Amino acid sequence: MKIAVLVSGNGSNLQALIDAQCMQHWSGEIVGVISNKADAYALERAKQANIETQVIEHKAYPHREMFDDAMHHQLIQWGVDLVILAGFMRILSEKFVKAWEGKMINIHPSLLPLYKGMHTHQRVLNTGDVFHGCTVHYVTAELDAGPALLQGVVKVAQNDNANTLAKRVHELEHLIYPQVVEWICNQTIQYQSGQALFKGKPISKPLQLCQM
Numbered sequence: 001m002k003i004a005v006l007v008s009g010n011g012s013n014l015q016a017l018i019d020a021q022c023m024q025h026w027s028g029e030i031v032g033v034i035s036n037k038a039d040a041y042a043l044e045r046a047k048q049a050n051i052e053t054q055v056i057e058h059k060a061y062p063h064r065e066m067f068d069d070a071m072h073h074q075l076i077q078w079g080v081d082l083v084i085l086a087g088f089m090r091i092l093s094e095k096f097v098k099a100w101e102g103k104m105i106n107i108h109p110s111l112l113p114l115y116k117g118m119h120t121h122q123r124v125l126n127t128g129d130v131f132h133g134c135t136v137h138y139v140t141a142e143l144d145a146g147p148a149l150l151q152g153v154v155k156v157a158q159n160d161n162a163n164t165l166a167k168r169v170h171e172l173e174h175l176i177y178p179q180v181v182e183w184i185c186n187q188t189i190q191y192q193s194g195q196a197l198f199k200g201k202p203i204s205k206p207l208q209l210c211q212m
């Protein structure tokens, strides 16, 4: 399976995927990294791992669709089977999402369907939730709403602030994202007609890894 990772920033999830690729012997390979920002540190991480990089700056395109088309062409050129969004901070057009339906996953820092969108850690604290975490899900046209696959769960401590929570959630992201990719590579997870399957059975509730 040929994998591309789309990034915009630090790329700690990309690093976790690069490390796991070496350690876990996936039947997949990260063949390229695309960033919409030329100064994303994620690009350095890819270069250090000898992975091809492409900067496709959204600012260079007058319309979202044109930017997405440029990414699409690069992905096709690399022969990509799986697209991984790892801190990619652009909303994707419906056309792009349709083209990669069932072949594109994202990680979001909340227990979806709770807290779609931004500033999830602070919103969890404001609400006073007991649990928080992260979710790997297939990408569909609706933001942060595609079939959820695996979640990492942390308990919110009394003295947590948005930074301490973010740190613990991030650590869990680095565990669950490579796990999902391994499962997709070995077909433990599959996507059929808008539904995610685990070992051939529909995932009605995402699997959970709890770190208390």
Ligand code: GRF
Pocket: 009, 010, 011, 012, 013, 014, 086, 087, 088, 107, 108, 109, 134, 170, 173
């Ligand atoms: C992560 O918190 C992820 O959940 C969100 O963007 C952040 C990316 O972090 N989608 P990094 O660039 O992988 O360090």
